[in-house]
Structures are given as C-alpha cells and as structure tokens.
Amino acid sequence: MALKSVDHERLAAGLMGLALGQFRARYLAGGLVLPPGFDQAARRLEGGEPLQYILGRAPFRSLELAIGPGAFIPRPETEVVAGVAIDYLVGLPTESRLAADLGSGAGPIAAALVTEVPGARVWAVERAWAALGQARANLEPLGVTVVGADVARVGQAGGPLADLAGRFSLVVTNPPYLLPDAVLEATVADYEPPAALFGGGVDGLETPLVFLAAAARLLRPGGAVVMEHDPSQAGALREAAGQAGFVDAKTGVDLTGRDRFLQAIRAGDG
Template identity: 40%
Template sequence: MAAARTRLAEAGIDTPGTDARLLLAHVLGLTHKELSLKLLRGFDVPAEQVRSFDDCLTRRAGREPLQHITGTTGFRHLDLRLGPGVFIPRPETELLIDPAIAHAAALRSDDEHTGNGRARVIRILDMCTGTGALALAAATEIPGSEVHAVELSAEACRWAELNIAATAEAVAAAGSTVTLHAGDVAEVVPGLGPFDIVVTNPPYVPEATQPDIPEVTGYDPAIALYGGGADGMQTPARIIKLAAEALRAGGLLVIEHDETQAAAIQQACAAAGLSGAATHTDYTGRDRFTTAERLEGP
C-alpha cells in the first residue's frame, strides 16, 4: 500500500492513498470498510491479485479515471455502473436532489392541507441524464414518483439502461418508475409534460475555460462537457427554456452550472418566465446550482 501511494503520487494523482485503497478493495472484491479492517490486522495478497492490483495502478498512473477501472461510482446511496462514453457523476451533483426532495414534500403537504388524503404522484424530469444518476436518486428518494430521463448520446443511454435495470428493485420498493427516452431534449421533452420537478446537469463548461485535467479531457465525452459558446451558456439557456415550458404551476427547476454562470443562469430563468431564481453553493463554496419556480403554467 505504501508503494502504491508513492507510485500514484508521483504520477500526479491528488488522492493517492484513497485511490490505492479503492483499487485494492476492487481487486480483492471487498468493500472499503472490509479492506480497512483487514489492513489493521495485516494479510497476504495472493500473487494473482497482486498482478491485478499492479495492472490497476498502471492504468491509474496513466490518468485513467478510477471509476473506469473499477467500473462503478457512488452517487448518494446508489452504486452506478459506468465506463467509456458517459460522463462520470461528481459529488457536487448529489446536492441537486435535496431541493427536489423538499419540494416534493411541500407539494404533498399542500395536498393534505386541502383535504386530499392521497399522496400525489410526483412527476420528475431529468434532462441530460447520462448514467441516470439524478433520475435514479430522485426515484428512490422521492417515493411514488414518475421519473422521465432524457439522453441524446447512444453510449450514455446504454449505461443508463444498465443502471435502471440494476436499480429496478429499489425503484419499485419506493413505488416509483423510471422511463428512459433516447433523443434530443428539444424533440422529446415537449411531449412528456407537465412536470412537478425538473433536475438537470447539462453540458455547461465554457469554451474559454476548458479543463486541463487528463481524467476529464481524455475520458469524459465532449458532448457532456461543453455548453457552447465562450461562456458555455448555449445549452443551459436552451434547457431552461424547455424546463419552463414543461413545468406545471408550482413546479421547480434545479439546474447545475459553472461557478461563473450564476448571473447568466438567473437571467435565463427570468427570461423563460421562472421566478425566485436562487443560486446555491457546492461543498467548496462555489456557485454550483440554481433553483427557480414556475408560478403559473399548464
């Protein structure tokens, strides 16, 4: 483990110790907690698994994403499958689900106050779903929801299909459904509404600030990264307009964006007829996502 940490650190990996542990756990078929307990006691690793671990370290030192090597990533309470051709969900995107959960609870509370004893089905739209992370988190954490996920990339759709299948029992246990729609949001979304909640992590990286990170530029598909134009706002503005048209009165939009785009996102929300746009920060204090409501609608 010490040698693995040194090897990854020399390759420029920011979290060499964590990556080494996760790779060894992957090779041994253990959880991170199980590996930690075994490391406390000390143990011998069979020669075949030593070779597998070395192969994994070689790939990671070459700046292949950890998630591509293990084939999975955690997202809130989910274990998602992924690989080449789909964007790797980031921890900060997990934050978008919290306002969605709160809004769904508020909608159902309003129903109770009006004497409607049945909990309404919450209709949720996830545009640019990628792995299906936001759609599946919403379906499993907002019981009784009807979730529609839209994705343009055929490669990403294949991963979303795998994750939807792998999470089918959890979705059913929550009394929810998830339906994947392949195609351009502009063509698919108008026929799906109205919705109570729209969550989306669209391509938004400005062309003027392209990341200099090998794991991003070499593996995340460009279609999932760049929002169009120097400021990256072409796709987000398009998504906001579609969301506003798809939301019913009282509906909520939650959209992730670049830290430089907060003002532009709020302006796009206002132009689309959404109200109360508010920007929220991520774990590092950077402006990361914005919420806005449609006060009147279908």
C-alpha cells in the same frame, strides 16, 4: 507490500468489494493478498484512466451505479443538487411527484430521485448512445422511464414527452456547462466525453439555455427547475430563467459555498 497511493488502495478495495476502511483494516492486520487483475488495473490507473471506469461503478448518494467509458462520472456537487430536488419533491403530495432528469448520463440523479422519494415517477432523457445504454441498465430496473432523445426536442409538439408537457412538478438537470477555457485534469480531458462537459459558446451557456427552455415546456405552473452550473453562470442563468417564464429565481451553493445551481419556479397559477 506497499500501495503507491490512496487511489491504488481504492482500486484494490474496489476490486475486492470492500469499503476503503475495511480494506485498510485487513491491510494493517497483515497477510493481505491483492486480488487477481490488480496489476493490470493499476497500470490503467497509472495511465490516467478514471478509477470509476476501471472498477465499472461509481458511488452517488446512497447508491452504486454501473459506469463506463462514454458516460460522465457523477460528481459530489451533483449530490447536493439531487438533494435539493429530492427535498422539493418530498414536499409535494404523492400524486404530484412527477420529475424529469435532463441529460441523465448514467442516471445518478434520476436513480436518487426514484429511490429516495416515495411514489416518485421519474423520466430520464439522454442523447449520447454510450451513456443511454448505461442509463437504461441503471434506471430501468428502478422503474425510471429512459428516453433516448435530444433535450432540444423534448416537450415540443410531436417531440419526445410531448404528451407530458406542462405536467411535471420538477425538472432537475446537470447539463454540460463548462466554459471553453476550463482547465481540466488529464483523467477528465482524456477520458470523459467532451459533449458531457462543455456547454458551448463563450460562456458555456448554449446547452444550459436549451435545457432551461425544455424545462419551461415540461413543467406545470408552480413546478420547479433545479439546474447545476458553473459559479460564473449564476447571474446570467437567473436572468435567463426570468426570460424563459420562471419566477423566484435564486442560486444555491455547493458544500464549499460556491454558487452552483439555479432554482426557479414556472410562472402561472400552480
């Protein structure tokens, strides 16, 4: 038996509940029997469906999250963004560890925060119904409060989280930010929800700016926003942060050294 690609190996390993290394060790030892359902799952993979949707789960930092169609698949660069947010929150006194994840999708960032930061109290906001159901399944058992809402209304008078406006120490977010001409792999373009991908406008910044304004409403003075973005958006977002009431705006890089996230502090005495 030979498997056609490393993704076929990952699929077989995932269906068997094995890590890839464990699967290969058994494969090399010989006599490996592929799990029932492998052929059907392999046909889905060959049709372009993302491996994570087929397996129904996706890794994120130390976690495995349930994931399915309708929710954005967590990406490795977001693990870096979550790591920066976690380090920031860990540096605060326990009683100040209030954090919001805007546009939570299936909930990877919020899940990482609540599991890696002792005493963190975390809220996750998501608008899309399919993603919201997955966020609830992943996050509520961990103690995260999941809010089904449009981020545009969050923290507004009478809106969701209005009672917590100005009280959060951290807002972390991976908003939709792709530019309209972004070139996508077919597995992304054909399967992941466009509303989770494209930021809107010629520069992809329409939604990120809405999220930045929400962060400004939610944060206490001295609180921090961490926002993932496209490399082309770094300068515009630093400038927008200044206009939205933030100071000390700077840009963080991903594992390949590309400008990938905004960090800024809510102005005022904190």
